[in-house]
Amino acid sequence: FESERIKLKDKATGKSYAKIIWFGEHSVVYGKPAIAIPIYSVDVIATIKRIPAGQQIHCRYFDGPIDEMADNLRGVKTLISHLINLFGAKGLGFDLDIKSKLPAERGMGSSAATAIAIVRAFFDFFEVNLTRSQLLKLANVEEKITHGNPSGLDSATASSNMPIWFIRNEINEQIDFNLPTSSLVIADSGIKGKTSEAVSLVHDNLVDEPESFQPLIDELGRIAETARNALATTDDELLGQMMTQSQRDLAKLGVSNQTLDTFCQVACDNHALGAKLTGSGLGGCVIALAKNQTDAQQISTALRKAGATQTWIQSFKNYQFSTGEA
Ligand code: MEV
Incomplete structure (x- = not known):
């Protein structure tokens, strides 16, 4: 060279x-x-x-x-x-x-x-x-x-x-949307979840029992559509409901676990508008939607008390349009 x-x-x-x-x-x-x-x-x-x-x-x-x-x-x-x-x-x-x-x-x-x-x-x-x-x-x-x-x-x-x-x-x-006061609280369960294993599990479930599992996939698709409309109309209550409904469907798909379910419940007991696992599941993180900074802090503290190893708060007001570069 x-x-x-x-x-x-x-x-x-x-x-x-x-x-x-x-x-x-x-x-x-x-x-x-x-x-x-x-x-x-x-x-x-x-x-x-x-x-x-x-x-x-x-x-x-x-x-x-x-x-x-x-x-x-x-x-x-x-x-x-x-x-x-x-x-x-x-x-x-x-x-x-x-x-x-x-x-x-x-x-x-x-x-x-x-x-x-x-x-x-x-x-x-x-x-x-x-x-x-x-x-x-x-x-x-x-x-x-x-x-x-x-x-x-x-x-x-x-x-x-x-x-x-x-x-x-x-x-x-x-996509651009306007949720200036809301934020997502992210909580790490500290449990590792391998994406390849979770994706294979869902695949196997779909092959073995399509009549039970395909409707869940279809519903998760409809939820994403509803969420996009809720973003366009700044309907944070509906977004929260869609998150909680997603969590139910993901649990039925087999990719949640007790810790993630408990974290979602703890978030909702502490003013979250909704909560779900994020990513492939079987471990990893949950996300919770908070209406304002005070609620976000309360949810974050409650999740740490419930065993989260780390939490982050991502406010939506920080997003800026991309400069277009790769
Ligand atoms: C992993 O972060 C997300 C999955 O939907 C897999 C994928 O999109 O390739 C589980």
């Missing part, structure tokens, strides 16, 4: 956010619509620094050369190798530092956010423009390995600055 041939920076960065699926997890895999939002305060930053050519690529994310990356990071490792090949950068020495505030396997899109941040850092390093569709295609290299059959919703949200309305292979558009 002759670094002189290619324009390189000494240091480059890429950033991405955690995602929260507000409506439509699982049903989105089967072509139903979903609404998801990026969480600004929970980000991943990938930094690439040049080191002398010929040295091994060191990844501080797991603190070692990428060749020795653990098996659960196979998707990330494959993506990095893919990017090195894409830029013809074999033999180039660099240090890749990934700083993530996202807990892994908690339904917050940790793998997709990491992939998006890495792709952005590589394109910045080689000073090449990156389109949104290229970005999503590259992130999918990692997501396919990590999740098997991803709908693409996680990477679409992790790469967006705004809430999105998403239908697999069809629609990925930003």
Whole structure:
């Protein structure tokens, strides 16, 4: 590799956010619509620094050369190798530092956010423009390995600055709404939930008993449509009801557990307008809709008392229109 041939920076960065699926997890895999939002305060930053050519690529994310990356990071490792090949950068020495505030396997899109941040850092390093569709295609290299059959919703949200309305292979558009005082409280149960296992469980249930499970998928799709209308009319009470109805359906699909059910109940007992699990389930996080900051604080405190390992409050007034860059 002759670094002189290619324009390189000494240091480059890429950033991405955690995602929260507000409506439509699982049903989105089967072509139903979903609404998801990026969480600004929970980000991943990938930094690439040049080191002398010929040295091994060191990844501080797991603190070692990428060749020795653990098996659960196979998707990330494959993506990095893919990017090195894409830029013809074999033999180039660099240090890749990934700083993530996202807990892994908690339904917050940790793998997709990491992939998006890495792709952005590589394109910045080689000073090449990156389109949104290229970005999503590259992130999918990692997501396919990590999740098997991803709908693409996680990477679409992790790469967006705004809430999105998403239908697999069809629609990925930003939505704007006006809920200036409300917020979502996110509570981490601390229990790991593997997306690939939850997606397989729902798939198996659908194959074994379509008459019981297909209506749930259909209803989750209708709930997402109703929620979009409720956003357009600023009807937070209806949004809350739709969240609680989603939780009932997701539990029937088999992807909730007792801790998540209890968290939802605790949130609703503390003024939440509605609550549900978010992401693939079997662990991970719940989200609760709060009408104002006082309620959000009360819900957050109650969920911590009930055993949440971490909570975050995402206000909707912070969302700004994207600048359009990838
Ligand atoms: C995982 O964050 C969301 C699921 O709907 C799977 C997917 O969309 O690929 C469970």
